[in-house]
Amino acid sequence: xxxxxxxxxxxxxxxxxxxxxxxxxxxxxxxxxxxxxxxxxxxxxxxxxxxxxxxxxxxxxxxxx
Numbered sequence: 001x002x003x004x005x006x007x008x009x010x011x012x013x014x015x016x017x018x019x020x021x022x023x024x025x026x027x028x029x030x031x032x033x034x035x036x037x038x039x040x041x042x043x044x045x046x047x048x049x050x051x052x053x054x055x056x057x058x059x060x061x062x063x064x065x
Contacts, residue, residue, distance in 0.1 A: 005034040006043035015054045025057065 007013070012023055025031045031054070032047040 007043040014051050017054050
């Protein structure tokens with residue numbers, strides 16, 4: 001596993017993105033995952049680049065809407 005990874009809560013704090021958006025981007029394979037969840041009750045760990053992907057998505061959404 002990478003030295004610095006983010007959980008769902010960490011990404012929400014960094015980007016102010018709602019959880020549904022993070023789930024949406026993950027299920028569409030747009031977020032880099034460091035370690036997938038081994039099962040229910042365990043967090044998915046995202047790479048540092050995931051924060052940049054979400055911020056880019058949010059900025060594109062604001063400029064187009």
